[in-house]
Amino acid sequence: MSSLGEFELIAQYFARAHRPLPTQVVLGIGDDCALLQPTPGMQWAISSDMLVSGRHFFADVDPRTLGHKALAVNLSDLAACGATPVGFTLALSLPEANAQWLHDFSQGLFALADAHSCPLVGGDTTQGPLNICITVFGEIPPGQALLRSGAQAGDDIWVSGTLGDAALALHCLWGRDALPAPDLARARQRLEQPSPRVALGQALRGVAHAAADVSDGLLGDLGHILKASKVGADLMAADAMNLIASSAYSTSANGLFDPQSNRTAAVLEYVLSGGDDYELVFTAAPAEREAIAAAGTKSNTRVTRVGTVTSAPGVRVLWPDGSQALGKWASFDHFKAVATPGS
Amino acid sequence: MSSLGEFELIAQYFARAHRPLPTQVVLGIGDDCALLQPTPGMQWAISSDMLVSGRHFFADVDPRTLGHKALAVNLSDLAACGATPVGFTLALSLPEANAQWLHDFSQGLFALADAHSCPLVGGDTTQGPLNICITVFGEIPPGQALLRSGAQAGDDIWVSGTLGDAALALHCLWGRDALPAPDLARARQRLEQPSPRVALGQALRGVAHAAADVSDGLLGDLGHILKASKVGADLMAADAMNLIASSAYSTSANGLFDPQSNRTAAVLEYVLSGGDDYELVFTAAPAEREAIAAAGTKSNTRVTRVGTVTSAPGVRVLWPDGSQALGKWASFDHFKAVATPGS
Known part of the structure; x- marks a missing residue:
């Protein structure tokens, strides 16, 4: 523990002199306010x-991954x-001024910021229980922002990357599931160091009708889109199951799914209700399938079609034979769930 | 305690439909991002x-005053x-979803926001130890922002409003000082419901050379200006003493000061080192004295000249006879000091 005061802390770990700043940043850290000049x-x-810890x-997470995740979300x-990042502010409450912690946290934070x-x-x-609040600013041409309210009946529903592995890692850390060590390490990276799909979001401007990021679970975040757009959705259970990356649960590694098996139920639970993957769920007209594929290629991000927007409200999760998978998954709510064992 | 989830909480207490929004606010609460259109x-x-609590x-502060103060700072x-407010974001960590607390907090918050x-x-x-993080956005014409780095040798040093009463209230709440109940109530209002000098700041555009707000104590925050501007200051102790409002300590109510008295030492301590008043300290050329007075009148804010910027570094606190008052006041540092008794 150090005896450094507030201002020295900031100066030492978070002020980075002599770095090139975007043209929008007129004045950075060190005055009462930052000054930014918006692009006309x-x-x-x-x-x-x-x-919150x-x-x-x-509480014992590697501060480097914590710095990454705080900005990533x-x-x-x-x-x-679909916005282009411009800058961010960081408010940090720390129990103590630990130099190693600050060093590692700032390294993880700035690596993603620079990227x-x-x-x-x-x-x-300030001093207090560990709490990290980041506010981020981005730019986008007027009218091109991807909103939750733009989904239309008949739209395809798409998901970026893979889903469910963050929740799988969390369940392993809780002792409710288990993976071989290398598999757990990969899943844990999804939980602790998610990749924000910034390039894909920008590539979807003018193509997607609606988008949200998957922080609370696919059903929950897709639900925000459906509610804002006053529509419903049919999700294809078999395609959703393919979204999980872990070889322990991937259908490609384990043969065909069995709708009745516990394994199938677990995968659907992770994919549909697991939070913290920070992928994008978005909708677009079927005529845009090639454009969506191109946006995925341009941003080097996998995109998977998993369903259809319907005019009928509600969400149906369907097997290929048209039968409905059990559909009472709750979305992950940070006010209800706790990221600690036994809760 | 309520069982409301995260999204319902936000919707119930912080979403305010059908209110007129500034023209810059294209999209408010409810999507992944807010959208704002900067004034060209x-x-x-x-x-x-x-x-932080x-x-x-x-911890037992009236949530209404807490909502006020969180935005006020x-x-x-x-x-x-000198910026004009446009909008703010609120991140809130709460131990529990208490409806009465949320109601009162949001009332205090929105009353100041509306003003x-x-x-x-x-x-x-989110759920967690009580923590309130607000990020605020304002607009200002390019080149007109009041910075800490603009002070020039020969400038007058000015302070808005009154200083020291917030620290006096804090000392009374700690049991280290005492005031009659009505006086304490007034001082406590300064501590818990500071008035941000937004109108004065805007009126000082193009007039003041440098400014900072007094959150950590006059010497500390003036110190930021002096350091950034590479100058020093002579402060007039007698004028500084006049900044305190409490009748228990005001020189007008208690006759002339005595540089040797404990009362004088206490007042200087409150005025020079007491934090949390959220007044402005600023510098301007002597030729601008009438303009400063006009800015004070226009913004209905008292302004007091308390010293002079010097080319010599350091701060001297001087009595009228030129003798130096004891000058080892530390600025209030939220990482060192704790707003609880006995620390």
Whole structure:
């Protein structure tokens, strides 16, 4: 534990002099406010997320992965709108001024910030229970933001990347499931170091009708789109099951699914209700399938079609024979669930 | 305690439908991001502050005043830059979803937000130790922001409003000082419901050379200006003493000061080192004295000249006879000090 005061802390670990800043950043850290010059004609997309110890991450998590994740979940919101990152503020409450922790946290944070050319422009540091609040700013041309409210009946429903592995890792860490060590390491990386789909989000401007990021589970976040758009959805259970990456659960590694098996039920639970993957779920007209594929290729991101928007409300999860999979999955709600064992 | 989930909480207490929004707010609460359309040609000023229970406020504070203060300290940063508020995000960590607490907190928050036409545009709610993080956005014409780095030798040093009463209230709540009940109530209002000097900050555009808000104590925050501007200051102790409002300590109510008395030492301590008043300290050329007075009148805010910027570094606190008052006041640092008794 160090005796450094608030301002020295900020200066030492979070002020990065002599780095090239985006043209929008007129004044960064160090004054009462940061000053930013918006690109003429662009709209600003803004999102703020707070991460709390014991709820969004384990108290003993590697601070490097925590720095990554704290920014990643915010960049994921920009991705869901199709916005281009411009900068972010960081407010940090710490139990103590631990130099090693600050070093590692800032390394993880800045590695992701640099990868997205999204500099830290201001913030706050205080003593208290560990809490990380990041507010992120992005730009997007007027009218091109991907909203939750734009889905139309007949749209395809798409998901980026893979889904369910973050929840699988969480269940393993809780002792409710088990994986071989290498598989767990891969799944745990999905939980602790999600990749915000910023490039895909931008590539979907003008193509997708609606989008959201999958932070609370596919059914929950797709549900936000459906509710805002006043539509429903048919999801294809077999295609959804293919979204999980872990070889322990992938249908390609384990043969055909059996709708009656516990394994099938577990995979569907992870994929449909598991939070924390930070992929995108989005809808687009069937005529845009080639454009969606091209957006995936351009952003080097897998995209999978998993269902159809319906005019009838509600969500149906269907097997290929038309029978309905059990459909009472709750979305992951950070106010109800706790990221600690035994809760 | 309620069983409301995250999204219902937000919808119930923080979503305010059908209110007129500033023209810059294209899309408020409810999607992955808020969308704002910057006024053409304007720069954006951004600040983020985090308030922690037991550090920035007492755990049993009236949630109405807490809602006020959480936004006030952020608006105060905009004021210090001379920016016009546009909107803010709120991230809130709560131990439980208490309906009465949320009602009162949101009432205090929105009363101040409405007074400054600064709407809530987005945010986050989660369960955890009580923590409030607000990020605020304002606009200002390019080149007109009041920075810490603009002070020049020969400038007058000015302070808005009154100083020291917030610290006096805190000492009374700690049991280290005492006031009659009505006086304590007034001082406590300064601590718990500070008035961000937003109108004064805007009126000082093009007049003041440098500004900061007084959150950590006059010497500490003036110190930020002096350091950034590479200058020093002579402060007039007698004028500084006049900044305190409490009749128990005001020189006008208690006759002339005595540099040797404990009372004088206490007042200087409160005024020079007491934090949490959220007034502005700013510098301007002596030729601007009439303009400063006009800015005070226009914004209905008292302004007091308390010293002079010097080319020599360091701060001297001087009595009228030129003798130096004891000058080892530390600024209030939220990482070192704790807003609870006995620390």
